[in-house]
Amino acid sequence: MESTWLKDSKKKEYPKLKGNIKTNILIVGGGIGGISLAYELSKVTSQKIVLVEQNLLYHATTGYTTGKLTAQHGYRYQIIIKTYGVNAAKLYYDGNMDAINTAKENIKQLHIDCDFLEVDHVLYASKDSEQLRKEREAYEKVGAKYVAKNTQDYQALVFPHQAVFHVVKYLDGLLDFLNKKPNVEIYENSRIVETKSGDTFEAIGDGFSITADKIIFASMYPMMRKFNFYFIRLKPVVSFVCAAKVKNSMNLSGINEEGNVFSFRPLSNNSMLFAGYSDDSSSFPDFKNVEKLKEKAKNAFEVEKFDASWLNQDFDSLDELPLIGKVEDNMYMMTGYNKWGLTTSILASKIISDLVMGQNSKYSNLFKVKRYKRLLKRIGYVLGNPITYIRSFLRGKSKKCTHLYCSLRKNNLDGTYECPCHGSRFKSDGTVIIGPAKKNLS
C-alpha cells in the first residue's frame, strides 16, 4: 500500500546505469541515509560522487516511516548506559540532537517546504513504571533536556524542541540541490550484486560495473562482497503504521512502550499518524496487528476515519547501537538504526562524510563497526535462527528466499513477501525491496 509520504513524491526519474564507469566515491542505497550522505559530501568535495539505487530512491524503508525527528528513542538511554557507559549515552544524545539541528539547517538553507513542525516528544507510561523511572535517571546522568509531567493516569518525560516532517518532501529538497551539482551522478533501478576489493573497488550489477576509490553501503543491509555475515548482527523488526483523521489532533508526538509499542505524531489537516505493534520478524508477526494498532489509536484519540495503513521493517543492531563507520580502508557502512534512522542516518551521513574526507568525528568511536559487546546475545540469535528457518517451512509451502532459501510469508497488507529469518523483502512481482537477498524471486 502506498504510504502517506510517497504519494507526494516529486522526484524526477533517474537513469538506469549501463556499461562501465569510474568514480571517486560510490554510495550504494538511496534512502535517507544515502541521499543525506551524497548531500553532505557534495558540500565539501568536488570529487565525483555516484549514488546507485536498486529500485526507486527512498521507496524502501524511508518512504514508509513515521517521520519523527527526535532524540528520545524509547528506553534507549538506560540500555546504552548499561552496555556502553554514561559517556556513550551522552554522545548518543548529542549526536541525535545535532541531527535534528542539521535537518533544520538544511530545510532553512535550501528553502525546503516539507511540513516541518517543531513539537515536543513525550515518552509516557503508567504511574508505577519502573522503566520510566530508570529512563529519567538516565536522562539526569546524560544531562538531557527534559521535563517530567504527570497526568491522572500517566507519568511522562517530555523532550522539548523535537520535530516532525514530511520525509519525502525533505529528500526531494536535497535531491534538487544534488541535481545541480556537476560532480554528482544518481542512478535508479541499478542493483549492486557483488563488490570486489583491490587497489580500488569494483561494484558489479546487471549490465554495469563501477570502479570506485571509496565505497559506502547505505543499503540498509550492507551489500559488500558476494556474501557476508551481517545478518547475524542485524535483526529485522516489523512495525505497522496508519494515518487517521481525528477530532482531537494535537501538536505533540509521543511513544508508549508498555507491552506493544504505540507511537503517534501530528499530520496536517487534523490528522495523526500512528505506528507500533512492532515484532521481531522471526516471531511471524500477525498482519492483523494493524487492526490492533487502529483499536489502540481509537482508545487514545477521537478517530473519525482511517486513511492509509502499511507495514514497514527496520534492522535492529543486536548490541543496541547503530553500525556506522569504517569496514576496511576506504569502505564504510551505515545501518542498524533500531527504528530511529531518520535522526541517526542524518548523524551517520555527517560521520561518514568526515571519515571519507579524512577528518575525525567525535562520534566515530561510539558507532564503530568492529565491536564485541553483547556477544552472547548475538550467539543466542544465531542459534535461534535455524528454529525460525524450520518454523517457516512448517507454516506452509511458500516462495523461497533467494538469500538462504527460508520460506517467505506473504504480507496480506500490501502483497509483499517477507523473510522471517533474515529480513529480505520482495514486492508482489518478486523484485527485491531490501536484502540480504540480491536476486529477485523467479
Ligand SMILES: Cc1cc2nc3c(=O)[nH]c(=O)nc-3n(C[C@H](O)[C@H](O)[C@H](O)COP(=O)(O)OP(=O)(O)OC[C@H]3O[C@@H](n4cnc5c(N)ncnc54)[C@H](O)[C@@H]3O)c2cc1C
Ligand atoms: C514503522 C516504522 C516507523 C519508523 N519511524 C521512524 C521515525 O519516526 N523516526 C525515525 O527516526 N526513524 C523511524 N523509523 C526508522 C527509519 O525509517 C529507518 O531507519 C530509515 O528510513 C533507514 O533509512 P536508510 O536509508 O538506511 O534505509 P532505506 O530507506 O531502506 O534505504 C536503503 C536503500 O538501499 C537500497 N539498496 C539496498 N540494496 C541495494 C543494492 N544492492 N544496490 C543498490 N541499492 C540497494 C534499497 O533499495 C533502499 O532504497 C521507522 C521505521 C519503521 C519500520
